[in-house]
Amino acid sequence: MSQEQSAATPEYEVAIIGAGIAGLYLLHRLRGLGCRVLVLEAGTDVGGTWYWNRYPGARFDSESWSYGYSFSPELLDEWQWSEHFAAQPETLRYLQHVARKFDLYRDIRFETRVAAAHYDDARGDWLVRTEDGGAVRAAILVTAIGGLTEPYVPNIPGREDFQGESWHTARWPHRPVDFSDKRVAVIGTGATAVQLITEISKNIGHLTVFQRTANYCKPLRNAPITAAEQADIRARYPEIFALCRQSFGAFIHDFDPRSAFDLDDAERRALYERLWAEPGFGFWLGGFRDLLTDRAANETAAAFVREKIRERVKDPAVAALLTPTDHAFGTKRVPLESGYYEAFNRDNVRLIDLRATPIERITATGLRTTDAEFDFDAIIFATGFDAATGAHRRIDIRGEGGQSLAEKWAAAPRTYLGMQSVGFPNMFIVGGGPQNAASFCNVPRCLEQNVEWVSDAIAYMRERGYRSIAATPEAEEAWVRHVADTVAGTLFPETESWFMGANVPGKVRVFQLYGGGLRLFREKCDEVAANGYSGFVFR
Numbered sequence: 337m338s339q340e341q342s343a344a345t346p347e348y349e350v351a352i353i354g355a356g357i358a359g360l361y362l363l364h365r366l367r368g369l370g371c372r373v374l375v376l377e378a379g380t381d382v383g384g385t386w387y388w389n390r391y392p393g394a395r396f397d398s399e400s401w402s403y404g405y406s407f408s409p410e411l412l413d414e415w416q417w418s419e420h421f422a423a424q425p426e427t428l429r430y431l432q433h434v435a436r437k438f439d440l441y442r443d444i445r446f447e448t449r450v451a452a453a454h455y456d457d458a459r460g461d462w463l464v465r466t467e468d469g470g471a472v473r474a475a476i477l478v479t480a481i482g483g484l485t486e487p488y489v490p491n492i493p494g495r496e497d498f499q500g501e502s503w504h505t506a507r508w509p510h511r512p513v514d515f516s517d518k519r520v521a522v523i524g525t526g527a528t529a530v531q532l533i534t535e536i537s538k539n540i541g542h543l544t545v546f547q548r549t550a551n552y553c554k555p556l557r558n559a560p561i562t563a564a565e566q567a568d569i570r571a572r573y574p575e576i577f578a579l580c581r582q583s584f585g586a587f588i589h590d591f592d593p594r595s596a597f598d599l600d601d602a603e604r605r606a607l608y609e610r611l612w613a614e615p616g617f618g619f620w621l622g623g624f625r626d627l628l629t630d631r632a633a634n635e636t637a638a639a640f641v642r643e644k645i646r647e648r649v650k651d652p653a654v655a656a657l658l659t660p661t662d663h664a665f666g667t668k669r670v671p672l673e674s675g676y677y678e679a680f681n682r683d684n685v686r687l688i689d690l691r692a693t694p695i696e697r698i699t700a701t702g703l704r705t706t707d708a709e710f711d712f713d714a715i716i717f718a719t720g721f722d723a724a725t726g727a728h729r730r731i732d733i734r735g736e737g738g739q740s741l742a743e744k745w746a747a748a749p750r751t752y753l754g755m756q757s758v759g760f761p762n763m764f765i766v767g768g769g770p771q772n773a774a775s776f777c778n779v780p781r782c783l784e785q786n787v788e789w790v791s792d793a794i795a796y797m798r799e800r801g802y803r804s805i806a807a808t809p810e811a812e813e814a815w816v817r818h819v820a821d822t823v824a825g826t827l828f829p830e831t832e833s834w835f836m837g838a839n840v841p842g843k844v845r846v847f848q849l850y851g852g853g854l855r856l857f858r859e860k861c862d863e864v865a866a867n868g869y870s871g872f873v874f875r
């Protein structure tokens with residue numbers, strides 16, 4: 337860049353990438369400190385996940401009223417969720433409302449995808465370049481780019497040949513799509529696919545679902561929020577957030593302190609039936625303490641779910657295909673459903689087992705497996721995300737001495753507190769990056785913790801006139817070991833899941849998230865702050 341260009345580059349105290357839940361709240365907090373902040377956002381509006389994921393059936397698996405921001409009593413008082421598990425359009429409206437209420441739009445630059453962020457060793461700041469050719473400088477860079485942001489589409493030969501319509505679920509068009517007389521393929525059967533398949537199967541010409549792995553799905557049991565319930569929720573907000581603060585995953589559900597074998601078969605069965613009948617994740621995150629550490633304990637829950645699946649699917653051969661047997665219950669993200677299994681009882685819905693007959697190629701008119709040729713009008717990729725690290729990898733992030741973050745993390749992600757990485761001073765990660773509680777919880781509860789911790793650290797720097805904050809190698813090494821300890825002895829590493837990076841070919845197989853839960857994560861972060869940000873060096 338020439339000197340003239342450099343002189344023209346706008347400068348900010350903080351540049352935030354991403355206007356999802358994390359970026360919006362961080363902008364609000366930093367404004368409160370008096371910082372000059374700019375948010376760069378690839379989409380045309382705020383909302384992040386709830387802006388991009390517009391596929392039919394997209395909705396919360398978190399209780400709506402436990403998901404919204406907790407920081408503003410006024411906001412809590414004026415916003416009313418219509419359902420216990422709100423659908424995507426409502427969540428998007430909520431985040432637009434937040435952005436208007438706190439006057440956030442004026443500091444967000446939309447349709448601006450960040451292509452590169454380079455640390456300038458001489459100046460001690462970040463030069464951020466956007467795909468449209470723009471650039472800004474910022475003393476501090478914050479990536480609030482989400483953990484489930486970068487769509488993953490398998491590299492199946494012939495994808496460009498297909499003449500029909502084709503989308504990844506996270507790139508759904510901003511217009512209604514009518515499948516009533518269409519032949520549609522859905523590739524994938526994870527949490528998104530489960531929502532999508534249930535919804536589109538209600539009015540479709542013909543649907544073919546291509547499944548690699550059967551999942552343990554639990555009924556969502558959604559319902560509208562009545563006026564009486566709304567009054568009760570408003571009165572109990574402090575209690576609800578206190579509960580989320582204490583629970584492992586920041587949900588209203590928390591693990592049962594007993595072992596599965598502290599109960600006899602009948603008692604255990606009665607408890608499972610009760611949890612199964614409840615809305616939400618209680619059957620998973622309110623299970624026995626040894627659910628995710630002891631194979632035999634896990635099998636008691638897994639067998640229960642398998643039985644429930646078989647009861648609902650009419651054709652025993654289809655039921656067998658939909659019944660997971662290759663992994664422990666809860667070691668993959670548990671999809672919540674509202675009629676998923678019944679979708680396969682329809683005459684116009686067919687299930688194909690990709691383990692038996694993999695896809696060979698996509699053709700002009702459909703796709704070909706090792707067994708048969710299929711014709712489709714639309715192919716939908718419900719194939720998930722390059723989670724935790726994908727969105728960071730897509731940006732050319734270079735720290736001290738020009739070192740690349742993508743290269744540093746290729747061997748395995750390394751961070752301190754999941755919020756900074758050594759060699760990348762003045763760069764914070766808030767939200768779903770690797771080794772951060774926010775990648776594995778009722779996310780906004782963890783994002784609020786991240787945002788508050790980072791904004792407090794920035795306030796600390798401003799008060800003392802520091803220009804730079806950098807994690808030390810020793811602190812990072814200790815955090816990497818701690819994160820590994822949080823999943824040692826659990827069943828997670830035994831399962832091929834996106835938690836382990838297993839859904840993306842070539843990605844390192846290591847637990848990508850943080851397995852210690854929000855309470856422990858918060859304790860660790862608070863301890864660091866209380867000790868004058870131990871593990872960081874200020875200049």
Ligand SMILES: Cc1cc2nc3c(=O)[nH]c(=O)nc-3n(C[C@H](O)[C@H](O)[C@H](O)COP(=O)(O)OP(=O)(O)OC[C@H]3O[C@@H](n4cnc5c(N)ncnc54)[C@H](O)[C@@H]3O)c2cc1C
Binds near residue numbers: 358384398484778
């Ligand atoms: C379908 C789906 C359902 C979910 N359901 C739940 C749920 O029920 N409960 C729960 O707790 N969590 C759920 N999640 C997780 C969800 O991602 C989080 O709850 C939360 O929305 C994350 O917010 P965020 O601000 O961290 O990131 P995001 O919402 O992902 O926002 C990140 C933003 O960064 C932008 N961005 C990324 N890269 C760039 C770039 N290079 N340049 C410019 N902008 C960029 C993106 O466009 C995006 O707007 C779900 C996720 C998905 C995909």
